[in-house]
Amino acid sequence: MPRITVIELYRYRYWTEKLGFDREWIIQSSQAELYSTLQKLFSKNDGLLIPLRFDYYLGLSNTISRKKHEEIFTAISTSTPVQVRMVSIAHEYPSTAQLLATYYLATSTKNFIYIEGKEDPTVILHIDVDNITRLTYETSIYETYTLTMKFFTEVANIAYRYGGLAGYLGGDNIIAILPLNSYKEFIDSLPDYVKIGIGISYRPRKAMELATKALDEIRRERKKRFIEYYDVSNIQE
Structure with a gap:
């Protein structure tokens, strides 16, 4: 947990x-x-x-x-x-x-x-929106800000529905913390225009690092919608 x-x-x-x-x-x-x-x-x-x-x-x-x-x-x-x-x-x-x-x-x-309680790995999803920079220049800074806030609210509500929580990190970056048993359903509920880096570790800071690493890989290669990284040294069978 x-x-x-x-x-x-x-x-x-x-x-x-x-x-x-x-x-x-x-x-x-x-x-x-x-x-x-x-x-x-x-x-x-x-x-x-x-x-x-x-x-x-x-x-x-x-x-x-x-x-x-x-x-x-x-x-x-x-x-x-x-x-x-x-x-x-x-x-x-x-x-x-x-x-x-x-x-x-x-x-x-x-x-x-x-x-006290048994602690399971933390699942962190680092989410951002495709082409937000281009959209900013095509519309305006403020308009894309309001769109991002609207999107964040939608993500937060979906995360909560699956037993998770979400937070806003600035820019178009959103963090979501989901249970191990429902994060894939959460991903399936998100629109296709988002990229999702997933990090799983007993250590939350490491989970965030892995989620960011996965998101950077998606941004660089632009072949996948989401990538998962596990901190295998800390995941127990």
Whole structure:
């Protein structure tokens, strides 16, 4: 089961409202700095961070021990102006893991919750749209941005239907985290004009690396719609 770690910046809105009316540049700068800090904390432990709403973050943290999660939690707590809460759950379906994490955040008074569970490989799909650069010059930057956001919403809804989650990486790049037993059905549900690199590893950072490697190969050779790479040293029969 993939391990999903949800991070909440508790009562974030109340902090922002204390900054006065000329606050948006401070908020945006703070969010960028915090995202950089969190991404480094997870990636140096072979995890990966996905931004959600910037007051919530989604960490992929297979193979990261409870102790390391506690260390990450402590480091985050000293890097933010608000209280931090963290819930880490291993579950077959990433979508269910975040649902359970949301429940614990809503009902528990604890700031740190780590639930033990068997961890399976993380399946990451790196998705992008064909010919987006050409389309940008034929239409406009803003129009292709809105098209990308619309496409991301569609991908996120499809991923959720198959028990997965999706995040936006910038440009026309989308990440999806799917269960081992349904990622191929997810691919079949996507339109033909997308390219999909797939990485599978117990270590989320390695899975992302392999997915990007596969996507780069598709872009270079333009012969296949999707390619899979496995971290065979970590996949157990």
